[in-house]
Amino acid sequence: MIYLDHNATTPVHPQVVNKMIPYLKQNFGNPSSFYRIGREAKAVLENSRRKVALCIGADADEIVFTSGGTESDNLAIRGVVRALKNRGNHMISSSIEHHAVLQTCFALEKDDVRITYLPVDSEGMVNPDDVLKSITPQTVLISVMYANNETGVIQPIKKIGTIARERNIVFHTDAVQAVGKIPVNVSEINVDLMSISGHKIYGPKGTGALYIRKGTPMIPVLTGGHHEHDLRAGTENIAGVVGFAEALTLATESLEHESRRLESLRDRLEEGVKQRIEAVQINGRNALRVPNTTSISFMSIEAESILLHLDLKGICASSGSACTTGSSDSSHVLLSMGIAQQVTQGTLRFSLGKENSAEDIDITIEALVEITEKLREISSL
């Protein structure tokens, strides 16, 4: 199998699995318990918190462990909007956010929160000037993703953060696709809240964190016991937290070398496809991108058909769209970039990772040459 869908999920690093196992077996204690195995669990929880904080340039007490990116996004957005509802009811986000942010925004709109969705340019970038123009006296929160999951395009987070901070507006970024792929340091980018996920960085699914800068107004979404500084109730997933902290540490330590390697593999794929296959388009190519991601449109054929052919050859990639129950679920990200509906229908995302080699890329290019030729022979366009 050649797995080229690391933005969807990643295999858990064997070293991460080894670190987790003791906390599933003998060290099963509840960190809230009084006796020794409870206190051991508490100690490893706090140690993991320090490890995560170190990787992103935060203080340990600014890290809240969650069940992953979706929960972190929900806590960040709902938590701040509720905490500041007496100050204002306007929020700014973008049209290319992950569904975890977008659907949360849609839900809040039903509760009379007004939301401005910033457009992007043809390369998939938010313009900080648009942020500035959208701010009203009622604006309490700005939420713009760090790197887009479909195109890999990196957003001007630092500039947006500066705009937000100067106006005392809370700034959240969903950094699920950035952390572990590019250096991310919260002290350098003026963010107040940042979502991270474990399973995108070779950690276990169901793990993640929200960075909450000291002093950020926040009301919890999950209520219950006094866990996670009273911001996220529920007995801590100790094995998961340990695995997440280890995965983030490993990703941070290998980042410099690995990002260069992945970038050269990604370029090899893009170059190969462009040279060997006619009528292709690489989306967001002129923007700054995370090194592992490419979005490629193949004209006049449908992505799902390419995906199935790839799958039959043991190659895993993904599409930004799917034709389900009679509706084309075209990628909102690609449509926002002004890409024609029919082109979005033929767009694949390849996201590379640790196990991929140059040989994998060459096999994939050969497969794509054969598949596109076959499907274009059938195509009515």
Added chain:
Amino acid sequence: MYDKTKAPVEPERPILFYNETVIDHFTKPRNVGEMSEEEADGFSLTGDPECGDQMKLWIKVESDKIVDIKFKSFGCPGAIATSSMMTVLAKGKTIEKAIQLSDDDVIEAFGGIPEYKKHCSLLGTNALHAAIRDYQQKQKSSKKK
């Protein structure tokens, strides 16, 4: 009471989205091609405005029978496979029989397709019905002449 015998068993092999017959028609679609205007007795260009799929279909009719049929498709695996199966079912049929072909017949010929892909099979049968109407229109107008 908990009934242990009803507990789900672990899947034994990878579960494929489409069954083997669908995959076979997708990887080796039957009757792909085009016909020139002189060759074809009926033609249709049909789109699914909802999902953006599109297909072209040509039929050749001799003594009221579909003797040849060709299609091309911009579509998902479901659309390609069901269009292919539709051409197999239609070929050799009389116009009267062919017009009765429905998406259910196509689905049945496959032994089922995933629920949310059932709409794909409509594209093929809609295209067939449109091509037959085109043929019938041409028949009428040539009779008038």
